Amino acid sequence: LDEKDEAFIRQSLEGVNPADITALLYEFDSEECHYVFGLLPKEVDAAILNDLEEDVRVDFIAEFTPEELAKYIEYLDSDDGADILYQMSLKKREEVIRFIDNEEKASYILDLLRYEEDVAGGLMAKELIKANINWTIKQCIEEIRKQAENVQKIYSVYVVDDLGKLVGKVSLKRIILAEDSAKIADIYDDNVVSVETYMDEEEVAIIMRKYDLEAAPVVNARGKLVGRITIDDIVDVITEMAEEERQMMAGISADVEEDDTVWMLSKARLPWLIVGMVGGLLGAQFMGLFRGDIVLIPALAFFIPLITATGGNVGIQSSSIVVQSLANPNVFAGGIVQRLMKVLFVAVVNGVILALMVFGVVMMVNRNEPLAATVSIALFSVVLLASFMGTITPLILDRFGINPALASGPFITTANDLLGLAVYFSVAHLLYNL
Amino acid sequence: LDEKDEAFIRQSLEGVNPADITALLYEFDSEECHYVFGLLPKEVDAAILNDLEEDVRVDFIAEFTPEELAKYIEYLDSDDGADILYQMSLKKREEVIRFIDNEEKASYILDLLRYEEDVAGGLMAKELIKANINWTIKQCIEEIRKQAENVQKIYSVYVVDDLGKLVGKVSLKRIILAEDSAKIADIYDDNVVSVETYMDEEEVAIIMRKYDLEAAPVVNARGKLVGRITIDDIVDVITEMAEEERQMMAGISADVEEDDTVWMLSKARLPWLIVGMVGGLLGAQFMGLFRGDIVLIPALAFFIPLITATGGNVGIQSSSIVVQSLANPNVFAGGIVQRLMKVLFVAVVNGVILALMVFGVVMMVNRNEPLAATVSIALFSVVLLASFMGTITPLILDRFGINPALASGPFITTANDLLGLAVYFSVAHLLYNL
Incomplete structure (x- = not known):
């Protein structure tokens, strides 16, 4: 070169x-x-x-x-x-x-x-092949020859009435297989899934995936055919959604990639780090209230990371299961109460197992019964609370139109850290003052 | 009903x-x-x-x-x-x-x-329309009429030679637009992207996305056309990849959904919770070594969650940026050294900002210079170390053929918790004994 x-x-x-x-x-x-x-x-x-x-x-x-x-x-x-x-x-x-x-x-x-870039109208192409319902196959093929110059890939031919309203579709295959003298009206399929111009791109992706469409016609509010969305654009939307979710879960606040500048990368990462830092500083002030307990029983401090880490892990697990259900609405049919009941069941099972294991280890290694009881009771409570928080947060975010994946990020970890500390020191304070 | x-x-x-x-x-x-x-x-x-x-x-x-x-x-x-x-x-x-x-x-x-379910051979359908390169358009249309009965959607007609080897493709559009007497050889496109039967489904997805294909022909080791993969299957593969990644990031070890049984959900979540618990218990034993420091300066304990949370957040941010680059190989062209240099730059910027903020707050609130110095120096070191770990871990996993998203899950958080504690208490021990 x-x-x-x-x-x-x-x-x-x-x-x-x-x-x-x-x-x-x-x-x-x-x-x-x-x-x-x-x-x-x-x-x-x-x-x-x-x-x-x-x-x-x-x-x-x-x-x-x-x-x-x-x-x-x-x-x-x-x-x-x-x-x-x-x-x-x-x-x-x-x-x-x-x-x-x-x-x-x-x-x-x-x-x-x-149109906005992220609605069906902004995603669609105007190029498409349409045929009037009253045409014969012969007329239709001639029209296709004319229209096809501007259209890279045909998929289906959309059938419209005299007013330009979408009434159905017919595949190229059927056109090739039909007699020249047949009419579109005889062979077209009136069962056509369409999307409207104002629909959000994620909604369009869900519809096209549900019906396995490689192209979807777009109609305006009056039902008139105005464009079509092809699957390659939807593949991009799905990939972007996954990337956005990954960034939310990782606590990155802007769409950055590894080849962006150092400054852009720093700026995208800093906000959630600061949230985590503020949480950590609040936690420090909160623990200051229990200074007396820590001086008396310094071993209490040793188990802080165990409690906060478990809270964080349980919270992220719970929220990501809910996020998955929300992305795939068929999966879970129950209401919010059933949902929470089930989550609490799972939390009780895991909480009991973890608490028993921790109790055993602390008894063996530290030979300290009140300490073992404190840590395992606190751990069990944190598993329950973090499950509840992890389940309810994405549901609430979703209700308010915010991407629920936000709940699987540093947000839930920070909240659960604080919650975990509160539970741990409350349990400790109670047990040691009995 | x-x-x-x-x-x-x-x-x-x-x-x-x-x-x-x-x-x-x-x-x-x-x-x-x-x-x-x-x-x-x-x-x-x-x-x-x-x-x-x-x-x-x-x-x-x-x-x-x-x-x-x-x-x-x-x-x-x-x-x-x-x-x-x-x-x-x-x-x-x-x-x-x-x-x-x-x-x-x-x-x-x-x-x-x-074929295995997750390679191109297991993803492909045998139904497709193929035409011999020596046919005329007329012959071809007749053959399409015969073959089309078994094929739901045509996309392209694949062109093969007398031995059945794939030599190109021709779109239905071109066939419709061509003269009946023309030969396939004159109008076909010999620039056809194909995949091989043994290719991994994720590789196929990347190829089809790169070339915006709605169907890809599959050839065997001898170049013979044996099937085709359509975009709807690839959309499913992409969605599954995103789900798998979400579960890895969340520390869920099996493909579960909210409607699975309580027992299945518990079982899928327990392994990583136990990993986190073991990490927490090891951390507790490690801190036991510094019992003397905690008794002398109980305020040290207050900042444990700040240090571990920041380490976890930075580690997940770094690893998810690398995971994204690995999924999208065009983005980052540099080698591993450039990569690490850049990551360290970003870490230094964010580390300095966070450390200064924490130093300021601890000085204001706790009015304790050695404590403020300890916490902020440890925080800075943790940001650097966690960035390094978060970058290197997915690269190593990827090198060994393991899904790098594993590095964005509880694994990195647990490792960084331990690393953070080690750094924090080492810095504290050093500073207070000067």
């Missing part, structure tokens, strides 16, 4: 899948990428631009003139084009759209930019 | 999507479900059987005779049929296969049962 041997680069990248070229480009800087772009066919460039990670792309598109960008966007589906435009300033957006020669594409993209 | 009003049930379920009926059936017991099954068309029953959660299905299929099951399986694609057979004893499996009238389907399924 350093020698800029055009012929060699062109030749070695010919026939290579754009996704592989994208992976390669991450190794180069923006200027080098720009140079390689100039050597490749425009449609390959467009595919690469679409493939790039969003935060890499944002730097990358700054290198191009609006006119160049418009050329690339013409090769993309309207939804992918709109995604790229979302990343620009309003001013640059306008300029790029002005340079798009294909009037239809430009109006499609303008239409899509009206 | 109690009154067994057949006509009413039949009528109200007519035209309802099978996925919705499935959701409904979770509310009933097995016997009631069996009754409803008898009233529905066989192909709807088959779709429902395919839709059911695996652990519900295992109980449910026990209600049916092998002959009944064989009838349902005939309506399913071979991969879905094989998935159901995987859940039976070898004996019942044989019986069911004997009752399958469609010879081709039976041989397909037998073929699939040879």
Whole structure:
């Protein structure tokens, strides 16, 4: 590349899948990428631009003139084009759209930019194949030939009435298998699952997964067919949801990746560390109230990490089981009372087992009956309380429209640390003063 | 339902999507479900059987005779049929296969049962549309008409040579748009991404996501086309991967859901709780070594939760960032040394900020300089050490083929608790004995 041997680069990248070229480009800087772009066919460039990670792309598109960008966007589906435009300033957006020669594409993209990025309307592409219910197969195939130029992958042909309302779908397979003279009305399937423009992307993902759809038609509030969402976008939504959940569980407050700057990574991690720190400092002040007990029985201090760690572990286990049920609504049919009863049962089983084991070990090693009793009673209570907290917190968050996975993160650990300390020292204070 | 009003049930379920009926059936017991099954068309029953959660299905299929099951399986694609057979004893499996009238389907399924469930061979369906490279479009369409009966969704037509080797693909769209007299050889696309039978399902998911494929052809070691994997199966794989990761992060050792029995839930949660408990007991013994320090300065005990919680939080943050990079190999190009350098930078930034804040608060509230120095120096060291451990552990696990998400669970918290205590009491011992 350093020698800029055009012929060699062109030749070695010919026939290579754009996704592989994208992976390669991450190794180069923006200027080098720009140079390689100039050597490749425009449609390959467009595919690469679409493939790039969003935060890499944002730097990358700054290198191009609006006119160049418009050329690339013409090769993309309207939804992918709109995604790229979302990343620009309003001013640059306008300029790029002005340079798009294909009037239809430009109006499609303008239409899509009206929606929020994370609802069905922002996820859909305008390109799709539709057929009027009154057409014959022959007419339909002719129309498909016309429409198909703009549509990369067909999946189903959507059937609409004269008002443009979605009434059903028909697969390409059925069209190929049908007689030319048959009518769409005779062979179409009126049982079609559609989504509405304002639906949240996560809701769309759940629906498409439930019905195993590889494409879903999008209708507006009046039932008119306005676009379609394809499964590749949904795969991205599902992956993003999983990433978001991982970050919540890990207590990372922004969408960062390992290649972000030190400062961005620090900033994303600091808020929850500070929450944990404040919790720790509050815990320290609280224990100060029991200074007398610790001076008398210093061994009490030895078991603080056991109590807090168990509380944290039990809390995260409980909350993640609830989060899983919430993500998969079929699984658990019972109400909140049944749910809590079951959680408490599980907590009693595990609490008894753990408490007995700890009692045995402390008796054997420390030969101190009140200490063993204190630690094991406190441990049992903490298992119960942390189970309850871990179950109820994600349910409450979910009720208020907050992502319940937040409850599996440092939040629950910090709360359970404090709760655990309160229980432990209360039990100790009570038992030793009897 | 109690009154067994057949006509009413039949009528109200007519035209309802099978996925919705499935959701409904979770509310009933097995016997009631069996009754409803008898009233529905066989192909709807088959779709429902395919839709059911695996652990519900295992109980449910026990209600049916092998002959009944064989009838349902005939309506399913071979991969879905094989998935159901995987859940039976070898004996019942044989019986069911004997009752399958469609010879081709039976041989397909037998073929699939040879593969492990979690490799490409176990995920693929045998049903696909293939065309010989030497055919004309006309021949091809005729063949599609024949083959299409057995294939629910077509996606692409795969192009093979005379030996059955995969040489390319051609979309239905291109076939529809081409002249009847054209040859497949003229219009097919020889740039086709395929997977091999032995590939791990997670690898297949990564490939299909990278290239935005809605179906991938599967070839055997000799390059012969043997099946195809469709995106709906991959969506399931991605969802399962996310669930598995959530359970690892939460310290749940088996694939349980909220509706499993109390005993199963307890058993899945106990192992990591015991690991945490053993860690806590070891920590207690370790602190026993510093009994003298605690008696002299009981305030030392107050900050134990602060130190252990911060170590746990930092460790989980670091490991989950690495896990994310490992799941998404494009993101981070650097080697292990660069990785660790960066992590240490972030740790220094966050460590300094946290340590200064804690120093300030302890000085203000406790007005105790050596204590403030001890706690903040220990905190800084713990942030550094926990970052290092959190980064290195998933990398090592990944190197040994273990799921790196294991490192974001109770494992890292327990290790960091012990490490944190060691650092804290060593720093305290040193500072107070100066």
